[in-house]
Amino acid sequence: MEERCGFRGLGRALEFGPLTQRLALPSLLVVSCLLSILVSSASHPEIRIVNAERRIDLTSSIVRAYLTLKVENIGSSDAVEVILAFSSTQGKSISLIKASVPEGKRKKKAYIPLVVKPTASSDTTDEPYLFSISLNNPLKPGLTTVLEVLLVQTHALTPFPAEIGQSETQLVYYHDSAFILSPYHILEQTTFIKTPSKRIESYSREEPTSIGAAEIKYGPYEDRVPYSVSPIIVHFENNNPFAVVEELTRIIEISHWGSVQVTEHYRLNHGGARHKGVFSRLEYQSRGPVSGGSSFRHLLVSLPPKVHSVYYRDAIGNISSSHLRGDQLKSELEIEPRYPLFGGWKASFVIGYKLPLHDFLFESPDGRRYLNFTFGCPMRETVVDHLTIKVVLPEGSKGPSVAVPFDVKQRIETTFSYLDVGGRPTVVLEKERVVPEHSVFFQVEYGFSPISMLAEPLMLVSAFFLVFVSWAVYLHADFSIRKS
């Protein structure tokens, strides 16, 4: 059975001709490694997928896939987890996987989130990435359940051609498999791929395949064995801003005097097709939307309400092109980098703002304080390759602990700011590949006694007092060497 599958994948790849010829080798590798791991995956034979629907949304630079899996336990014992598999290339670009179980019907439908964990895989890079979803209620033999999975991928769209001129539109590739990669037997499956515009240059066919307005439908395919693969390529137009923040550092400073100061350092990059040749301002200004369609000028930053003292600047000063709109529920900051960003162009800047403390800092009954703040990047539809969040707690706070709903690297360091002696404990959180879906609240809890707020004013008072005292002493004392 496995052999059939392998040859099949290879055959498909060859059939695509020159466009996908370069895929032949990777798919061969994938297939060969699949053969090797099938033995290990044989330990989950008791589950099969009755029906699978996959909707892949390619309308922005971030790829989102919604999977609806109807899982049936055909084994004899309870199933506590369901395994998801992704090919090695796909796995590297995965930013987020969320799974949930819908409960209730229609209007009362609620989604109960499930825990998703990567399973330990061996070091070889070509193996598929496996994630296990632990079910809240073990699935009894013979029963079925429905799982909703959201998969977010970054950098999954490859621009082709890789370099374009100013007035050309941006075309990208999307690679995937027509069949859902799964360690289980899938009885029936369909894949829908949604593109941002009708302009689709080419796409692979895996019958039955049909194309609608800005949507390609693969399937339904029936009765596919575990780890079936049929590589597909979609080549389409995507002029959406490929805004990639290569590095974002958010510094959240808590002052118990009444404000939270947020400073965000951005290193922005246009991650789409590289700009080639000349940039003519004349063409950009006279034929704006046509010329430079893949470039972007405006970026929208969503900030919390009641934000004030907003600034937007870079290393050489203020950037004058920004607008702040706000109401009771949210504030929006529209910023423009100093110049329009074409493919491969970079810009770096800093956004800073202040927020009222009582909106974000709360006191728990046991006297500890906790900060409730959003993780992720406040910029819309933006990928952050490397995010660092530094929460600077006030001087004198003790025992900070962090609650984040997903895996992040954590460490504690000390920062020194205005007249600090002991330094401020700083919680540092780091995460790679952050997408808008990561913008959820996280909590930092710490102990703090209000007495330490008085330390610095007292220090200043005593310093001035000492100055005056020493002055008075100088005036009253006689410092001459020889007394007259």
Next chain:
Amino acid sequence: MAASVEVQRAAALRNAFGNVLGFFILLLIGVIAFSIRLFSVIKYESVIHEFDPYFNYRVTQFLTKNGIYDFWNWFDDRTWYPLGRVIGGTVYPGLTLTAGSMWWIVNSLNIPLSVETVCVFTAPIFSANAAWATYLLTKEVKGTGAGLTAALLSATVPSYISRSVAGSYDNEAVAIFALIFTFYLYVKTLNTGSLFYATLNALSYFYMVCSWGGYTFIINLIPMHVLLCIVTGRYSPRLYIAFAPLVILGTLLAALVPVVGFNAVMTSEHFASFLVFIIINVVALVYYIKGILSPKMFKVAITLVISIGIAVCVAVGAVLVALVASSPTKGWSGRSLSLLDPTYASKYIPIIASVSEHQPPTWPSYFTDINVLAFLVPAGIIACFLPLTDSSSFVILYLVTSVYFSGVMVRLMLVLAPAACIISGIALSDCFNVLTQSLKFQNLKLFSTATASGDATSEHASGQSKTISDKQLHGEKSEEVAKEKLTKKNRKKEKEKERETTEKTPNKKQAEKRALTLPLEFSVFAVLLIVLLGGFYVIHCVWAAAEAYSAPSIVLTSQSPEGLHVFDDFREAYAWLSHNTDVDDKVASWWDYGYQTTAMANRTVIVDNNTWNNTHIATVGTAMSSPERQAWEIFHSLDVKYVLVVFGGLVGYPSDDINKFLWMVRIGGGVFPHIKEPDYLRDGQYRIDSQATPTMLNCLMYKLSYYRFVETDGKGFDRVRRTEIGKKYFKLTHFEEVFTTHHWMVRIFRLKPPRNRIRVKAKKSKPGQRSTTGNKIDTKGRQNPWH
């Protein structure tokens, strides 16, 4: 007896009160001096201004990052490519070290101020210091009242504001403080004869040498004053103490500054001090001998000394003249020479003449820069002559010389400003003194029937209070303390002061008596007029600070019906360069933009505002004035990848490269004679319309500025020159446009990579290409100075 004690106590209380008041007035003056310079931050932003400040800022960044030792040894390879520049040895480090240590202190207190913030606010801080220094100097010359008035005037004088608004991070901001403070210490030493102040004076002079090339003004002015004192028979040991240590210590210290080094003893700028040093020693010797010899013996000695002395002097003088004459500039630097001979620069050094701040000022600029002070100065000079003391003669000499220098270069108006403030402060305070005294007198006459003796006592009391207030040197110290616990040092001071005041009081009393005769109406009217004058001055200063001198010049704004429109093109271009070009790419532009490019874009430049190598600048000038192909070759040989031009034709920004272009031609032609200015002028007129010469229309600057410009409006109308451009449709063969800013103010072009050799050869042989590029160019070797 008891009554006199009572009077004394009342006077002491009054003085203590006056001192506190004076202290707070000074504090407020400092606040005014600081805050009037913040208009630029409020109206624009906290950013470094203009050109030179960007270099200073970059040096400060380097200093704070790498420390002092690396700073001294810093060889900067990001400028003057491929020559580089030894920054540590060619920069006046005073400003940088000041701001660097301020930053260090602030950061060691864990106050997280950025280097930029410290740099932006250095100038306002130092102008407050300068105001206080003015107070000290004027107080030394004419008393506390004059001091406060002068400090207030100098806190807001527009000329100094122009160089020290927040963000104007330039040497002058610190140097003016150092200049005034050095003068103060000199006058202080002159008045007290204390070696302590003489040493401080030398240190302050050292700080001035560190800060600004204008220190030569000090080292020439003080000898001039010493000479003046000697000639007018005012020689005293105090003069010797004030001058001799300054020359010795000052010269030794000055030689420590790398940029000065041996210049402190080698160049002609410093000779005056040595000459006067010899003279003052001779004079001191003469006075000494005169003191120990009988008059007859003294005459014999004089004839002997004079005959030998003349012979020695002639010999030494001949050697000196020979030495000096052997150097082509007679031992003077170009800038000093252009000061002594205002026509020198325009004749020989176009690079100095091309800078607008080196031009002579116009009359209106005197009015905008020192305003009503110009009218008060004559009155102040008269006040300084009543009576003429050593210190007041120094102030007069300072004023006269600085008036001359400001007449030569606009930039030196800055040196005139403090002098004008001091003199006007003296004038104003004397006026007020006279008028209020007569008011007081009239009041007494009107409202009391007291006898003349009563008047006399009141007059006496006021006179006494004045002497005591003069006595009060340290405004901060309370009178009682000073009286009860006099240290020896203080007592000495007291004695000296007493001596001085006894010298002064008769004059003062006379003046008062004369003043008292003014009628009431006249004095009220005059006081009102003076207040009005002062009000006018304040309004003008605030206007100058807010409107005239606060623009940072890297951001331009214009008022339009829809509101403020911001032109931020320079930073747009620099940000683009810094993010989207390779770190080691070389950018060529006219030297004005060199400092900004290295500081803001962090790219290597060919020439910058330091202008130390005329040939290099001439090379860039030649490239800009050459046809495209020759220009490409010159730039290519310099490894240039990008060429940056500033173009104001679209939005009407007048100081763009096309308007500066004739200087490029002149400077280029000065070194490479095949560039001739007349080739770019039609009948002596500089024009870019259809009447322009073909050389002009084909030069690189024209082409880069106007590339595809015609397509914006169909006609190619240049809003700066107010004309349609001459050559509208043309293509670039060796350059390509890579970036143009939003308002087209900065355009960046990339050099196309060299073509295949065969193709280039084929092109060369094409005769058509040549004829359009002008026929005077024949040999390739002459085009490109680097081949």
